[in-house]
Amino acid sequence: MSEQQLSLLRSLIQTRSFGNATLQFLESLLLSKDVTSSIEVRSSLTRLLRSESLSVIRSIAAKTLHEKLLVLEFFVRAFALVGDLQSCLALRYEGLVLREIKSASCQWLQVSPVEWLHFVEDAVHNGFHAVAEKACENALSCLANNDVQKTRSDADSENLKDVVSEITRLRNCAMASVASRSVQMQAVEYLKKKTKEPQRLDLLHKDKPCLASTSFRNGIKRQNMRKLYEEKKSPADQVMN
Known part of the structure; x- marks a missing residue:
């Protein structure tokens, strides 16, 4: 191209x-x-x-x-x-x-139950579960509040029930998938946090050593320096002392 x-x-x-x-x-x-x-x-x-x-x-x-x-x-x-x-x-x-x-003002624009079902099926099958869940809620709300459904024949009403049942099933599948993904994301974030915590603790130990431990080590150093100084003193110095 x-x-x-x-x-x-x-x-x-x-x-x-x-x-x-x-x-x-x-x-x-x-x-x-x-x-x-x-x-x-x-x-x-x-x-x-x-x-x-x-x-x-x-x-x-x-x-x-x-x-x-x-x-x-x-x-x-x-x-x-x-x-x-x-x-x-x-x-x-x-x-x-x-x-x-x-x-509401143009009845011919109304989305049919089958149109909603086809859209939800496409969304679920292609992995767009959040979109599918939203569409299901909208579809079920529209179908429940639609006055035209009251004038349907028995056969049409039965078909409508089947469509509503399938949309409900797909909504539950989409909700489960969204919830599962949310849990997975939380688990990943938790593991990342836990992995970083030991590193932070190591840094804290390196950057801020215990004061008591430091004082003890410094005391030993001073004592060793004193012994070294005593050993290096000349005999004359020792007699004078």
Whole structure:
């Protein structure tokens, strides 16, 4: 991938060309037979997309809901192409939450139970348990407070129960994983602290020796110096003394 191609992609994003043509161009940049080159290309494209997506999302704050969702969808697909699952999931979640917020006035925006389930499954399976836990709580809250659920048929209600049950199970898995990781981190920090403590004690002993021990050693030194002085005195000095 040349600098010119990278600049062209940046230009397409900055001029708000959020269509299939831009995604196809992005996909063409990822084609490489060389593994090393492929990794470098994906890394460069990921950095560019992260930088540009932040700038674009800030700039559309005053845009319509439809425009915001189109931009989010574009970057979700772009991040999926370059393999940046974290950014992809983060923007998918933003899109779902945005739709739920606006669904009070536009019912067609409402996120279906299956959509929530698919998102949670993707988050859990890819190891983003904290995101999955948050999404589960949001999903269960939205499904419980949704008045539309009251008008469902018996078959639909049964399907909804299955979805809620699976989301609850995945939430518990995510919570257990987050808690386990927290315990592991605490254990690591504890071991690091314990490893450093003996070093600190050694330093303290070296820097601040016991005063009684020092006085005792100094007394022995003075006594030895006195004996040495007595042995070196001449016979005349001894007679005079």
